[in-house]
Amino acid sequence: MRNLYQMKNIERLSAGNDAHRRLIDSYTFIAAAEGRGELSIDGVRMLVDSGTVLFCNPGRMIEYRAAPGSGLLLDLISFRMFASPGQEAQPAGQAAYDERRSPWLPDGKLCPESPYRIGMLVKELRAIRSSDAGAEPFRQEMLLYELLHLLASGRRPDSETDIRPSRKGIELAIDYMHKHYREEISRDLLAQMTGFHPRFFSMLFKRETGYSFSDYLARIRIDRAKEQLLLTGGSLNDIARNVGYADGFYLSRKFKQVVGVSPTGYVREPKKIVVYDLVGHLLALGIKPLGASYNQGLRSLALLREELAGTPDVGYTSVEPMLQLKPELIIATDWLDRGMIEQLHKIAPTLVFHSGDPFERFKSLADILNRRREAEAFIARYEEKGERARAELNGLIGPDETAAVYEIWADCLWVMCESYGRGVYNLYKTLGFTPPAKVKRDVLDIGRPKKITLEELPDYAADHMFISVYPANGGAESAGKVMESAIWKQLPAVRRNRVYAIELDMIHSVDVLSLEKQLEIQTQLLKSALR
Structure with a gap:
């Protein structure tokens, strides 16, 4: 089978210390141009700095952020791939090449043999894309083919010669913390696991991530606590134990240090919400969503057009339109495709409601959003209209x-x-x-x-x-x-x-x-x- 390649786009992303997310819808190479930080592909986290090159297959969600005190610039080179099954297997009248979407290379880091040449190719492609490429109609494709040849023939970083031992050890520690944050995790445990002296481990961790070990672990646990505060309605003591803290008092103190408000204050703060289907539930609680969608299209909600004026329709089949809105909470129903729901969970805490009595769902949502008083007022108004x-x-x-x-x-x-x-x-x-x-x-x-x-x-x-x-x-x-x-x-x-x-x-x-x-x-x- 032979493949043809077609340049789709090259763009530069910049990141600060806040997390940014992006849905990758094409085969994409990611080259770190400047700075350092962290990047994950569908939840698999990697440390990146200038010169790091990664590959990402279509349909993946990436999340990236710079280390504290550092910026991060990423060049994304996306392309399409067309595969030919061979003329003998091709039915008459059918196109000789079909677009391919299945995984090509494994997601993650690459170790190309010519990093300097790759950097020059990326710069030249960026220059062509930012100017009129009409004078050199084939130059872009020639550069793309050379870039793909260098990257596809590069080795995977599967040995200590491919990655600095310090970088590999810290990535192992980070992966362990994300998987075992509920358990007791100490600096000495991670130092022993990665083969470093505890003090040297602390120094390496700070150098590679920009955070101390304890601050990084606290961020993981507080992020999980945020989700549970919004989604479970559990007690502070229960949530504390679920995220690895001894009790609710300690969680509350740590939460305020990291977030700036107490857990109770965080829950009561107005949230940036994107809602699928249950748009009118939010509006009835006095909350206008950041973005919304409906299974028949937002325009089909004729009775709610006045209340929804100016609200963007984020669509029903892709998370891409809502990523730039950066929601803090997503509300959806199980009418959505399961794959879509899985993608939503990667973006923000996601509440998924199942079919049932609409007013029971409404009251449950009101409890989660601390809008019980507004819900009771609306229900009383509705019942009065029913009596009339x-x-x-x-x-x-x-x-x-x-x-x-x-x-x-x-x-x-x-x-x-x-x-x-x-x-x-x-x-x-x-x-x-x-x-x-x-x-x-x-x-x-x-x-x-x-x-x-x-x-x-x-x-x-x-x-x-x-x-x-x-x-x-x-x-x-x-x-x-x-x-x-x-x-x-x-x-x-x-x-x-x-x-x-x-x-x-x-x-x-x-x-x-x-x-x-x-x-x-x-x-x-x-x-x-x-x-």
Whole structure:
């Protein structure tokens, strides 16, 4: 198999003492141009300084920071790779080369044979990219091929001759601290493990990282404590033991030294939050997110457009758009792809909520964010509106009348449940409707929507039918055919004018703020039809 390579980009990153994160979406070489610091690839940490060269495959998350008192400049050279399986295996009419995404070289440090020449190639590539490369259309590709040849043929740093013994020992100590921070870790233990005298170990650690051993370990433990303070709601004593401290008093003192505020103060501080799906939960607590996303696109939250004005949509399939926002907390649902959730955990403490009662999720979130008072005020307001709606509908709806929500797709119909929005929660929990027997048994009790055919619809039909249309792939055309069918026209709700059309953008979301606004829409639809 032969490979072709195409230059994608070369850029320079600078870092201070704060951590920066970046999603690597192409094959990338990373060359440290100046300074020193620490860089991790998917959690594997390495010390870097001027002249260090690393390789990173696509789909990796890198985190980098400079050592205290030092800046750090990194050049990232990204490229695409195209592989040919051979002409004999190539179907007729198919492109001869396909883009490759699988791992090429192992992630991590390289030991090239010609570091000086590599530095010159990187400088020349940067110069070409920053100017008009039209005068030398092939020069960039020639430099790239030479650079790849030098780097790909370089050795991996798997022996003490490849890395200074001091650097290798300190990296072993750092790796051990990150994996065993819950346990008792002493300077003497790490010195013995790395083969240095304790005082010499302390000097080397400070030289290589910019931190004393004890300060570096404290940073690891306090970072883990931050996550547990936000995600677990555990006691200070429990969290202290979980991160390697004797008790909550000592954790509190250390926390204030490192962070500048007490653990309680940290929890109460407003956080920079990015939220996926549960946007209205945050807004109902009086918190505007730093960035947000929704599984149908943020624009589809029609009822929340005013509250979300100016909030960036971070998308639903990549963490890249939200990395520059540098969130301190991420709130998501299990509707997200598992790989996406794993990437979010690498960026900031991430709360993942599962399907269930929207108000129970809302109260749990309020407790975590110390917004119980705001949650109680919102719930009281919602319940008051529910009482008012029931009073307005009193006498218009019989005590045994049923209701359900349906959605028409291109090739089927769906009977909806509470955890998938569409105002279902309001109908049963707030307005007091009864579900049809088969809807209760096959949908609500199971907690999942049910896909049905038009022929099955009479078995699931209700006295009051709320209908939305999923427009993709011909849903609107299908809705027209459904409503022209004899089966549809014979439904009691259709014959009695008890069918209510609802726009998907208005009714889709299941967050509590949307439910409050949907309640008003549903009440008005019922009143208009029944009076």
